[in-house]
Amino acid sequence: MELKAFALFSLLFGAGLAIQFDRLANSERRTFLLLRRLAVLLVFGVIHLCLIWNGDILTEYALAGFIVLPFLFGPRWLLTLAALASLALYLAMQAFPPAGLFPGRTAIWRDVMDANRIYATGGFLDVLAFRLREIPLIASLHAFVFLRTIGLFLVGALAWRSGILQNARGLLVIALPAICLGAALLYFGIEPLGNILLALGYGAAILFIASFGRGKRLLGWAAPLGRMAFTNYVAQSLIFGWIFYGYGLGLFGRLGITQALAIGIAVYVGQVLFSAWWLRHYRYGPIEWLWRTLMYGALQPMLLSRVEGVQ
Structure with missing residues (x-):
């Protein structure tokens, strides 16, 4: 599951970036707004990376977004060529990993042992210090998949530009x-x-199912969760940080697969319910609203009107 989820998230982010790029086509500030949007994401990512969880993906996505954005000014063939080149280089790196990119087994094993001790028993400052110390190790993993992220951003943007996302038959194909x-x-x-x-197949299949009325009703429970993806992502880091780190319940390294899965499902169900409730009252998730406000440099409307709420 895990690598497919990462890939799907990258595809969605690329499509979202292309959608915003096209919707701002008549704005003279388009480039500035999108650059500021990515810059704000980068700040959020660095804060999340350093203070909450060093498995952060936001920082990588912001950096990849800066690289992909110029390609959105070009034609579809350029997006296609850049996507193929990025993914081909990524696949080549899997077959022939660059020398010195990853630390040795001894260093990794030492880090695992320290993590099991510090994350499970340390206070906030202990966990923070160790999290910062781990960043170079985490960075090597990001470097290993960075080209894939760029390539999938471009594929997502190409899917939007080609109209395939709105074509049920094409999705099935x-x-x-x-x-x-x-x-x-x-x-x-x-x-x-x-x-x-x-x-790609899972994403296309889900969109194909959702293109029909019955399928949309079947999957409709997930829509609020997706509209608040940024808020839910950060909330999961905070919740699981409290569950697993020493300044909370200290369960790091102490649970079996079944227990960990049960906790994960419980948190997920809670977020589904909370997201649905929140969006019955507000236009955006809290962090989505803050991100949008900082992007435009003006307070964005948050409360739903009565008419919108009924609709």
Whole structure:
């Protein structure tokens, strides 16, 4: 599941960036607004990375966004070429990892032992110091997948620009072959490409189902969760930080798979319910509202009117 979820998130972020780029087409401030949007995301990411959880993805997404944004001014063939080049280089890195990119086994094992001790028993300042010390190790992992992130951003943008996201038949044509081929590649151990194809297939299949009235009702429970993805992402870091770190319940490294899965599902269900309740009263999630306000440099409307609430 994990690498497909990362890939799907990258595809969605790229599509979202392209949607905003196109919707701001008549604005003279388009480039400035989108650059500021990414800059604000970068600030959020660095804060999240340093103070809450060093597994942060926001920082990488902001940096990748700065690289992808100029390509949105170009034609679709340029997006296609850049996406293929990025993903090809990423796949080449999987086959031939650059020397010295990752620390040795001894350093990794030492970090794991320290993490099990400090994260489970340390106070906030102890956890903070260790989290900052771990950043170089985490950075090497980000460097290893950075080209994939850029490539999938571009694929997501291309999916929006080509109109495939609004084409049910086209989505089905993508979903079935991508899932079948991706599963076959995983079966033969070709994971990097298999994961990407499966993510594409899953995403296309979900959109295909949601393109019908019955499918939209079936999946409608997830819409509020997705509209508040930024808020829910940060909230999960705060919740799980309290559950697992020493300044909270200190359960880091002490749970089995079943217990951890049960906690994860419980938090997820709670966020589904909370997101639905919140969006019955407000236009955006709290962090989405702050991000939008900082992007435009003006307070954005937050409360829903009665008419909007009824609709």
